[in-house]
Amino acid sequence: MQERYLTVHQTRRREPTGYEDLLGDSIERAFASGIADLAALVAHLNRTGPGFPGGGAWTEEGYQAEVARLAAEC
Template sequence: MHPPRYLNTHQARNRVPTAWEDLLGDSIERAFAAGIADLPALVAHLNRTGPNYPGGGEWTEESYRAEIARLAAEC
């Protein structure tokens, strides 16, 4: 019998996250810890607490989806 397999988070990345990416991840984790579980509330949380949307402006549901997709494609 083989031992259970798992993926260490850092095995899957191609580069070290930027400072902004770390801030985004921390903010998303705080939102989840606070019980935020839907996209509209998460976007509102990001607009309240940061980090700001890249290039300025506020986060929207569409911009959040696009940015997360962009970040996932870079991994």
């Protein structure tokens, strides 16, 4: 019997966009540098990018809405 497992991209419907790759990389760098709260993560995104979709600055509410939107697309 073959062992069942979940591959990293098994549930992905499409390849990530360039924006999604940049956002994920920036979030990973934030976590690696010890950032662990939303306010600090939003500040990190505003310093390092990528920019908030449609312009303007990242906010806690905007970040939460954007992550929810991206999650719904997956």
